[in-house]
Amino acid sequence: MAANFSNSLVRWIDHRLPVFSYLRHAAYDYPTPKNLNYWWNFGSLAGISLAIMIVSGIALAMNYTPHVNHAFDSVERIMRDVNYGWLIRYIHMNGASFFFIVVYIHIFRGVYFGSYKSPRELLWILGVIILLLMMATAFMGYVLPWGQMSFWGATVITNLFSAVPLIGESLVTWLWGGFSIDNPTLNRFFVLHYLFPFIIVSIVLLHIVALHRFGSNNPLGIDIKYPNDTIPFHPYYTIKDAYGLGVFLILFAGVVFFAPNFFGEPDNYIPSNPLSTPLHIVPEWYFLPFYAILRSIPDKLGGVISMFGSIVVLLLLPWLDRSPVRSGHFRGVFKIFFGILLIDIVALGYLGGKPSRGMYVIFSRLATAYYFAYFLVILPVLSKFDSSRLLPKSISTPMPEVNGIE
Amino acid sequence: MSGESAVDEHINIPHHSWSHTGPFDNFDKAALRRGFLIFQNVCSTCHGIQRLAYRNLADLGYSENKIKSIASEAKVLYNKNGGLELYERPALPSDKFTSPFPNEQAARDANGGSLPPDLSLIIKARPNGLDYVRALLLGYESTPMKFNLMSGLHYNTYFPGHQIAMPQPLYGDDVTFEDGTPSSIEQEAEDVVTFLAWAAMPEMEERKRIGVITMIFLVIFTLLLYATKRRIWKNVK
Numbered sequence: 001m002a003a004n005f006s007n008s009l010v011r012w013i014d015h016r017l018p019v020f021s022y023l024r025h026a027a028y029d030y031p032t033p034k035n036l037n038y039w040w041n042f043g044s045l046a047g048i049s050l051a052i053m054i055v056s057g058i059a060l061a062m063n064y065t066p067h068v069n070h071a072f073d074s075v076e077r078i079m080r081d082v083n084y085g086w087l088i089r090y091i092h093m094n095g096a097s098f099f100f101i102v103v104y105i106h107i108f109r110g111v112y113f114g115s116y117k118s119p120r121e122l123l124w125i126l127g128v129i130i131l132l133l134m135m136a137t138a139f140m141g142y143v144l145p146w147g148q149m150s151f152w153g154a155t156v157i158t159n160l161f162s163a164v165p166l167i168g169e170s171l172v173t174w175l176w177g178g179f180s181i182d183n184p185t186l187n188r189f190f191v192l193h194y195l196f197p198f199i200i201v202s203i204v205l206l207h208i209v210a211l212h213r214f215g216s217n218n219p220l221g222i223d224i225k226y227p228n229d230t231i232p233f234h235p236y237y238t239i240k241d242a243y244g245l246g247v248f249l250i251l252f253a254g255v256v257f258f259a260p261n262f263f264g265e266p267d268n269y270i271p272s273n274p275l276s277t278p279l280h281i282v283p284e285w286y287f288l289p290f291y292a293i294l295r296s297i298p299d300k301l302g303g304v305i306s307m308f309g310s311i312v313v314l315l316l317l318p319w320l321d322r323s324p325v326r327s328g329h330f331r332g333v334f335k336i337f338f339g340i341l342l343i344d345i346v347a348l349g350y351l352g353g354k355p356s357r358g359m360y361v362i363f364s365r366l367a368t369a370y371y372f373a374y375f376l377v378i379l380p381v382l383s384k385f386d387s388s389r390l391l392p393k394s395i396s397t398p399m400p401e402v403n404g405i406e
Numbered sequence: 407m408s409g410e411s412a413v414d415e416h417i418n419i420p421h422h423s424w425s426h427t428g429p430f431d432n433f434d435k436a437a438l439r440r441g442f443l444i445f446q447n448v449c450s451t452c453h454g455i456q457r458l459a460y461r462n463l464a465d466l467g468y469s470e471n472k473i474k475s476i477a478s479e480a481k482v483l484y485n486k487n488g489g490l491e492l493y494e495r496p497a498l499p500s501d502k503f504t505s506p507f508p509n510e511q512a513a514r515d516a517n518g519g520s521l522p523p524d525l526s527l528i529i530k531a532r533p534n535g536l537d538y539v540r541a542l543l544l545g546y547e548s549t550p551m552k553f554n555l556m557s558g559l560h561y562n563t564y565f566p567g568h569q570i571a572m573p574q575p576l577y578g579d580d581v582t583f584e585d586g587t588p589s590s591i592e593q594e595a596e597d598v599v600t601f602l603a604w605a606a607m608p609e610m611e612e613r614k615r616i617g618v619i620t621m622i623f624l625v626i627f628t629l630l631l632y633a634t635k636r637r638i639w640k641n642v643k
Binding site: 090235236240242243250257258267 | 618
């Protein structure tokens with residue numbers, strides 16, 4: 001790589017360790033489609049959210065005590081006696097919710113615009129692995145304050161593993177580090193909650209390497225053909241991402257400073273008590289759709305398989321949707337089913353927070369059925385009817401008859 | 407009435423308008439002091455507020471000497487040189503509030519088997535905590551004809567299941583306020599809930615103050631970023 005930097009120190013370093021070449025590649029040589037819309041802001045927002053979580057989390061860990069007798073008190077000490085401890089904790093607590101909001105939007109942007117399709121299958125799969133790791137991290141983090149919902153949420157979720165045939169009970173004992181959720185459980189959850197984010201960082205780096213192999217997909221879902229289809233990442237997308245970050249931070253700060261317990265569950269301000277079960281055990285909002293799928297199946301093992309299956313199906317997405325057209329923009333019927341899928345997932349989220357009885361159960365089953373039908377039936381069938389005939393020739397070429405316009 | 411349906415019954419909690427809930431609102435210090443008086447004279451007989459230290463009362467506008475004298479009325483146990491024997495000394499401003507009972511069992515024994523919860527976080531620990539606790543304090547009524555009340559419990563309109571172990575705590579004129587505010591039961595309930603809200607989130611005033619400055623900065627900064635973005639993208643066709 002030609003090290004033609006004007007600064008001699010930079011040149012000296014770059015010759016031995018090509019970090020500046022790499023940065024230049026990422027900022028200037030890396031061609032980015034010029035037509036990315038604001039839905040493409042959420043990737044960088046997710047990365048920034050991860051950084052916010054790690055920095056605030058390290059500060060919290062310096063003041064937190066992972067012991068069943070002291071965890072709740074140490075969190076309250078952070079809230080009351082540590083300088084700006086309330087700010088650090090509210091950033092971390094709400095940061096988790098905002099991280100999931102951003103990542104969910106990022107995922108459904110990919111689903112709509114076909115960002116998972118060839119040649120970006122591994123990019124997509126790495127993303128789903130990041131989602132799984134995020135979920136595990138968030139779940140274990142929620143246990144750490146050791147409030148009522150921490151304890152009972154952990155009880156419900158770890159007990160799911162007892163559904164595994166033959167080894168279920170032993171598996172749960174192994175996860176707990178004992179015969180009930182106790183100090184060893186809290187300790188290992190703390191250790192893993194601290195470890196996982198750094199594994200996420202490493203997979204995010206792979207995600208970016210895979211992204212840079214073929215570059216971003218774009219709203220038209222067609223490949224870059226001519227040089228004038230692209231613009232350099234810097235300054236065009238750095239400034240666009242910075243503006244998006246500003247909007248994100250306004251919303252984030254609004255919640256942190258003015259409604260810090262908006263996403264929270266009041267029960268978690270009650271210290272955990274193994275002898276008193278809360279009336280309704282509900283997970284954090286970002287798990288509710290999966291919780292609804294879990295509970296919609298009358299069989300325990302079936303429920304667990306469905307819940308994990310709802311994510312595994314995302315891993316298979318690149319092979320379930322065989323349509324040659326990437327962008328949902330050019331797929332009229334697809335748009336309808338995709339819209340229903342979004343409504344369906346919001347409905348699952350709502351149902352996950354309701355008691356499982358009566359009409360709630362029936363609607364949960366219908367919504368679960370649609371979720372799986374979308375991926376396993378609707379997409380494979382729709383793929384057969386799409387053709388790439390109507391696609392524009394290039395990003396810069398005005399579109400032929402598309403969008404249903406004659 | 408079965409337990410299940412009693413607990414799942416939807417109870418409408420009356421909405422009250424609070425003076426400290428808006429984005430620019432601070433706690434009314436006079437209300438906090440009135441609420442503290444009620445807490446000390448009524449609630450603290452059975453309920454602790456152990457996450458507060460006496461020094462925190464500076465937020466209510468009390469002087470250092472006043473806080474010292476409030477603290478010294480409580481007695482804390484300590485041991486000399488790590489010995490097993492416990493000695494009593496007056497509390498200092500740096501001490502946490504002492505609880506009325508030495509442990510959970512003692513609290514249950516003194517309250518017919520029920521545990522009066524610590525009130526440090528009660529407003530955050532209940533859905534719609536402000537309105538709920540206020541309604542609960544005002545919700546004692548005579549037991550309806552058909553209602554089967556268990557012995558030792560009390561009928562409360564707003565408590566889930568309507569049977570609460572806590573006897574009616576406030577009747578009106580339970581205390582005499584230093585500032586001359588009439589101590590009606592509504593006034594007392596509002597003030598003590600305001601005090602408990604402060605106890606649950608003593609950071610509120612600082613949080614909102616920093617929040618307003620942060621929001622002003624972020625909005626201006628974001629507008630500048632937007633203008634810069636428009637400028638940079640002007641030539642992209």
